[in-house]
Amino acid sequence: MAQSKRLYGLIGSGEVLATILGGLVAAAVVRQIGTLNLLLITAAGLAGALGLLLALKQHLIQPSAPVRAHEERVLHSTYGPACEIIDSYN
Numbered sequence: 406m407a408q409s410k411r412l413y414g415l416i417g418s419g420e421v422l423a424t425i426l427g428g429l430v431a432a433a434v435v436r437q438i439g440t441l442n443l444l445l446i447t448a449a450g451l452a453g454a455l456g457l458l459l460a461l462k463q464h465l466i467q468p469s470a471p472v473r474a475h476e477e478r479v480l481h482s483t484y485g486p487a488c489e490i491i492d493s494y495n
Contacts, residue, residue: 431443
C-alpha cells in the first residue's frame with residue numbers, strides 16, 4: 406500500500422506529460438497524413454487493444470475446473486435454493 410501511494414504521483418505526472426505530448430504530436434501527424442487517416446489509425450489501435458485485452462482475459466483469468474467447482478460448492482452451501490437465481494447472473 407505504501408508503494409502504491411509513493412508511485413501515484415509519478416504515474417499521475419506521466420499522464421499529464423502524455424496528454425501534452427499527445428496533443429502536440431497529433432497536430433503534427435494530422436498535417437502529414439490528414440484527419441481521416443489519423444482516425445483510422447486510432448480505430449485500428451483501439452481494435453488491437455481490445456483484441457489483446459480479450460486474449461489476456463481468456464488466457465489469464467479463466468478459472469480452472471477445480472476452482473469453478475469450489476465456487477459452486479460455496480455458492481450452494483451459502484445461499485441454498487437461491488443460488489440458482491444468483492448463478493444465472495454468472
